[in-house]
Amino acid sequence: MAELISREGNKVEFKVAVPAAEVNRAYDQVWAGLSRDVRVPGFRPGKAPKKVIEGRVGKGYVEREVRDRLLQVHYPQAARELNLSLVDATIDPAEVVSGQDFTFNVTGETYPEVTLADWSGLKLEAAAPEITDDVLNRTLSDLQERNASFESAERAIEAGDQVTVEEQGEDGGTYPIYLDVAEAHVRDALLGKNAGDTVEINVPAHQHGDHEHPAHTVSVKILDVKTKKLQDLDDEFAKSLNFDSLDRLKADLKTELERRAAQEGDNARREEFVTHLTENMQADIPEALLARRRELMMNEIQDDLGRQGVKWAEYESFMQEQGKLEEFMADLGKNAETRVKRDLALERLAQDLKVQLSEAEFNQTMNMLAQSNGMTPQQLSKQLGPDGIQSYYASMVRERALQLALGQLSGEKAEGAEAGEAAEAKPAKKSRAKKAQDADAETAETETAAADAEE
Template sequence: MQTQMLEKDAHRAKFKVSVPAEAVTDTYERVLRELARQVRVPGFRPGKAPRGVIEARVGKDAVAQEVRDALVRLHLPQAVRELSLTPIAQRVHAHEPVEGEAYSFEVDVELYPEVTLPELSEIVIDTEKPPLTEEMVQEAIENLQRQHATLIPVERPAEAGDHLVLELAGGEEGSTLPVDLDAVSPAFAEQLYGKAIGDEVEVTLDQPDENEAGEDAELEAARAADTSEEPAAVDAETDANTGAGSNEGAATPPTLRVVIKDIKAKELPERGDEFAQTLGFATWAEVEARVRESLAAQLEQEAFSAQREEFTEKLTLESNPHVPQSLKERRKAVLLQNLARDLEGRGLSMQAYLEKLDQEEKRAEFEAELEEAAENAVKRDLVLEKLLETRGTRLSDAEFEAALAFMAQQQGSTPAKLRQELGEQGLANYRFLLTRDKAVRESLRELLGADADAETAPETAVSVTSSGAAEDASSESVQ
């Protein structure tokens, strides 16, 4: 076999592969032997029919096509390696071979882009950790008191902070729903304020937050990867915020008719050692200390997450890699799949959604947002993959198992069930996402001068889910 580069630039290449006549003849014979074993010919045992009978049965053109495909399958990967190419899409121009004659075919390939990272030490992170205020501490303590409040029956209309028991109007007796007005959205609670026991109320249910809709996108991406030949390249944090998933054209929020069956007020426990002991502490001072410690850790983690996002955005912006059209089209397809799934959960089909956009003359805007979201997501993946390659970051088996265990716990499942759901390729894909995120965290900690090991296990486990998994992550290798 010989290869010849015909054309090549930074993004595309065209080359020719030449196969000697002997190799063509060998391939013809091998294909005919395989066909003889596969094709049933009356009067002959499998594999024993003469060549002429097989060619007559299958057709000479079909045999030639099989030989052509076999020659391409055998020699194309060798040619790619010999020319040191990394194709992401390819188009083969191959005619049918003739037995006993030399053969050649040409290939156009779209090349995996080269990414050049900026000097990481020159990236400036502006996000700072907010200070822990006394107001935060007091609010957290009040929440703690509300969580351990005693419920006292009252004979008055519902007020803020009350605990209600609702019954579905017209439903079966006993089909009740407890509602803590402190725990629901203000918009939902507002519909129940001033209502008394026995009142029938029609309440509008909350629509899911668009930014929360992608919480498990990375995990879903990892699952999806097990059914495809290559990962789908989804980054959760990008996909969850794309304009392609806007609320334009969303279904009407669902409503329920309920009857208020019970209203209870909350009697908060007094702050002191007695309350502390019910929480497992000896003194109230220990409770306050733990509250401050927990809030400080939460602020630290939230700040680091924001800094990580800022670091990723600036790294992507300064690298600004070329985005191959094939990768962009793959990402657009994934974004549309995610949108269709989200719409289905709201009781709306993709067709109805697009028709509504057409009616409102917003289809072009939607397409532009989809194009931009796909391009930005692929850029982000290319840059983060280059960062991972440059650092040579590795994820230990213990880290991976801890992440799986944490994810399984979040899903209300077990590591064994999660492994089964993801499949072999999905697990490999999820491991890649975790490793890539580890590279980002290590780079950021070095930039901030922080201890690269000073992180919590939950952060490690869920850092690629926003999204994702499963993401979003969007998230996986874009190859």
């Protein structure tokens, strides 16, 4: 049971009491897990006395596990019961004792007051890209290119050939070069040459990852020249991709392209709507909230670098040397502000639309999320922690509010408005056309990325 103690502005304090019966149930669950997992010499699995098991895991281990299990369940439940959207919280738990109620106090900060501009008459302009015959034909051509074969050619190298070279020098190796995707300096050096020739490739200065590479020359010997042979776009080509006929391949590809286009249009409308909310809302955002988000994002960046074997101090020094650290920190601050505004706007939207998410729906989604990640619900809860569980709940509520609002603007019932977001945890089944198209680089997206790069 949750009891609100005080609420002044964005500051809030509440107390939670967990009945002794639930405390005992948590003790039973922890002891059952230890009895199953802890092996004690001289005792069969599950038969070792509790005192002996406690000696193996350490004094106080059981109480800590029980306390954490209770907090993971009852802290998020209490926040939802009191209808509190917490930005940050400090949990002060009392001692947990078998057979007694367990209590804990929470002091936290809620989101600041936000006022959204009227969006009920908003006309969203974003639309799904049109899948024309030209788009379909380019996709088929790309599939044709990616399924091409190569045959040896007794002639000079031409554009589109596959050239096998042996790099000269002590650390040299043998590798193929595809002229149609090779960099300009490589392509220009090889065109017109023949098998057996030794070619000097002048590599300009460039940056790869965190390293600056000076201009240098690479000497390679041409071992083999192969020409690309495309399959005819016919029924045999379709059958090589497990389709009955070329017509069936075209039909399935068009369906898949239209599905992706519709998804792209949905995403564009979502972003257009959220941008409208954030740009027109009124909110006094505390600097502490922005600072906290910047810190969280910085932690994520440092963790990502750590997984790649890069220390943040080294990366920071590199950016400092390149004169990019100030720009990096400015971008971090801008992105943090954008994320905070987005969360605030969607939180207010959920409140305005009186969005509800039942405990059963939330638990179902958590169970499916755990299953999709090969975990038990208890393991997932432990990994997320009380704050993580509450954040995940909040994200589901925001997503439901966004779907509901978009459904109202389009005059349609928002998908998932009643059934919840449990389907998000389900792995989508791929059609054969999708599998075939996934083998290429998603032509439309590649062209968009290329256009963005040119700009």
